[in-house]
Amino acid sequence: MQTKQYLRQQLNEHGLRATPQRLIVLQILEQAERHLDAETISQIANIHDPYISLATVYRTLNKLKDVDLVSQLYFARDHKREYYEKVDKAEHYHFTCLTCGKVIEMQTKRINQAKDELAGEHGVAFSHTCMCFEGYCPDCAPKRSDLIHTITSQHTLNHEH
Amino acid sequence: MQTKQYLRQQLNEHGLRATPQRLIVLQILEQAERHLDAETISQIANIHDPYISLATVYRTLNKLKDVDLVSQLYFARDHKREYYEKVDKAEHYHFTCLTCGKVIEMQTKRINQAKDELAGEHGVAFSHTCMCFEGYCPDCAPKRSDLIHTITSQHTLNHEH
DNA sequence: TGCCTAGTTGCAAATCATTCTCAACTAGAA
DNA sequence: TTCTAGTTGAGAATGATTTGCAACTAGGCA
Ligand SMILES: [Mn+2]
Ligand SMILES: [Mn+2]
Ligand SMILES: [Zn+2]
Ligand SMILES: [Zn+2]
Numbered sequence: 007m008q009t010k011q012y013l014r015q016q017l018n019e020h021g022l023r024a025t026p027q028r029l030i031v032l033q034i035l036e037q038a039e040r041h042l043d044a045e046t047i048s049q050i051a052n053i054h055d056p057y058i059s060l061a062t063v064y065r066t067l068n069k070l071k072d073v074d075l076v077s078q079l080y081f082a083r084d085h086k087r088e089y090y091e092k093v094d095k096a097e098h099y100h101f102t103c104l105t106c107g108k109v110i111e112m113q114t115k116r117i118n119q120a121k122d123e124l125a126g127e128h129g130v131a132f133s134h135t136c137m138c139f140e141g142y143c144p145d146c147a148p149k150r151s152d153l154i155h156t157i158t159s160q161h162t163l164n165h166e167h
Numbered sequence: 168m169q170t171k172q173y174l175r176q177q178l179n180e181h182g183l184r185a186t187p188q189r190l191i192v193l194q195i196l197e198q199a200e201r202h203l204d205a206e207t208i209s210q211i212a213n214i215h216d217p218y219i220s221l222a223t224v225y226r227t228l229n230k231l232k233d234v235d236l237v238s239q240l241y242f243a244r245d246h247k248r249e250y251y252e253k254v255d256k257a258e259h260y261h262f263t264c265l266t267c268g269k270v271i272e273m274q275t276k277r278i279n280q281a282k283d284e285l286a287g288e289h290g291v292a293f294s295h296t297c298m299c300f301e302g303y304c305p306d307c308a309p310k311r312s313d314l315i316h317t318i319t320s321q322h323t324l325n326h327e328h
Numbered sequence: 329t330g331c332c333t334a335g336t337t338g339c340a341a342a343t344c345a346t347t348c349t350c351a352a353c354t355a356g357a358a
Numbered sequence: 359t360t361c362t363a364g365t366t367g368a369g370a371a372t373g374a375t376t377t378g379c380a381a382c383t384a385g386g387c388a
Contacts, residue, residue, distance in 0.1 A: 023355050025365065044345080059367045064346060083295065085246040086345065086375090101291055112285050120277035121300070128271060129305035130262055134244065137298045139282070144290035184384055186336065205375080220338045225375060247346090247374065 020073035027051075027058050031066045032092075035076055041089040041100075041109060081109060082140040101139040105146035112139070181234035191215050192227045193253075196237055202250040202261075202270060242270060243301040262300040266307035273300070 013032045014024040022028065030051050035042065042050075048063045067090055070076035077093045082102035099117065101110040121132050174193045175185040183189065191212050196203065203211075209224045228251055231237035238254045243263035260278065262271040282293050 018356095023364065025355075027366075057367075059369095061347080061368080062366060065365080068347095080246060080297070083297065085241060085297070088345080099285075101285070101289070101293075103291075104294065110289060110291065112289060114281045114285055116277050116281035116284065120275045120281070123277065124260075124262070124273050124275055124300075128262070128273060129308075130264075130271065130302050131308050132262075132300055132302040133265065134301050135299070136241070136244065136246070136301075138296070139285075139293055140295050140297075141291050141293040147290075147292045179385095184335065186384070188337075218338075222339075222376080223337055226336080229376095249374085 016075060020075060022069055022073060026055065027062050028066050028069075030054050030058065031063060032070065032075070035070075035090060035092040038091070041079065041081070041091050043087050043089050047090070080136065080138050082138060099137055099139060101141065101143075103143035103146050104140055105142055108143050108145075110143060177236060181236060183230055183234060187216065188212075188219050188223050189227050189230075191219065192224060193231065193236070196231075196251060196253045199252070202240065202242070202252050204248050204250050208251070241297065241299050243299060260298055260300060262302065262304075264304035264307050265301055266303055269304050269306075271304060 010029060010033075013029050013036065017024040017028055017032065031047060034047055034050050044060065044063050044067060047067070048058070048060045051058045051063060067076065067078070067088075071078050071090075074093060076090050078088050078090055079100060080087075081089060081100060082104065095111075096113060097118070098111045098113045101112055102108070103110070117135075117137070121135065124130070125132055171190060171194070174190050174197065178185040178189055178193065192208060195208055195211050205221065205224050205228060208228070209219070209221045212219045212224060228237065228239070228249075232239050232251075235254060237251050239249050239251055240261060241248075242250060242261060243265065256272075257274065258279070259272045259274045262273055263269070264271070278296075278298070282296065285291070286293055
């Protein structure tokens with residue numbers, strides 16, 4: 007629920023021109039309550055302005071990622087499709103259920119502890135980490151253990167885009 | 168340095184037919200001392216047998232991944248290209264230097280601790296995790312801090328394929 | 329030891345998310 | 359208002375991976 011002026015300011019502060027297209031994309035991400043891919047963002051954007059092209063959405067997302075206004079992530083093993091979210095919230099990680107496709111956000115300090123430890127050990131400097139968990143959510147895990155004897159390894163990943 | 172018979176056995180034990188193509192791909196991964204992508208594996212395979220097709224290499228890698236003989240991973244942010252390694256070694260994670268492209272393998276218990284903790288907290292069951300670190304290696308980090316005032320955010324990732 | 333068939337291969341075409349080209353446009357500094 | 363570096367739309371290009379299909383074959387069984 008931020009005013010257009012606030013979004014404009016965010017762009018300018020990060021050295022990006024505040025074009026109508028960028029304002030719309032940023033607003034969509036601001037208001038989104040789930041993680042969106044470029045195609046979905048494009049569709050929503052076209053409700054506001056039917057002339058925003060998919061290419062511009064991609065270009066905008068890349069810019070927003072470059073200046074760290076938005077983070078880009080992958081879900082489960084489907085690293086073909088990129089998802090985006092605004093970087094407001096605290097650091098968190100994503101778990102995707104292989105059965106129902108649900109994405110669960112999780113927090114832990116252990117990952118950063120690991121990075122600190124490894125940085126010291128190896129003398130490296132971390133700048134970015136891609137991490138995605140997959141498995142079975144509480145709703146799907148029980149059903150699965152019933153089937154585990156009949157089904158070998160066929161997991162259907164339902165992406166709800 | 169495993170005999171062909173050993174590789175054949177590994178395939179059969181996992182329910183895969185031991186075709187000449189698969190034996191070659193598996194052998195390449197067995198002997199590799201670095202992480203390989205499909206294209207590279209295909210080129211090496213073609214030294215042994217010039218008729219192995221790239222499609223077969225891909226199909227073989229997917230099978231080997233399915234039965235957990237081989238693990239598939241990504242490096243840094245370039246999740247367009249998949250890399251493979253045989254799953255012999257202890258669990259480890261991959262750090263890629265954004266300047267020189269070097270890949271450093273790192274071990275830590277912290278990640279699994281995090282997963283155990285999160286599994287308990289959220290009642291989920293983890294089955295696979297994709298994780299890749301990126302940043303600057305000890306060789307490149309110093310040079311970078313000298314340039315940090317002149318260069319804004321142009322990192323060249325040298326992929327050595 | 330040959331037979332049979334479900335599984336595998338080679339080849340080429342298809343896929344498909346993302347990037348690129350380029351001419352027309354514009355945000356925002358001066 | 360002017361000027362220009364940065365941005366856009368449209369569509370073509372990219373490129374790693376997958377797929378369709380007809381020809382082959384590994385390996386279980388007789
Ligand atoms: Mn999130
Ligand atoms: Mn490794
Ligand atoms: Zn689920
Ligand atoms: Zn380096």
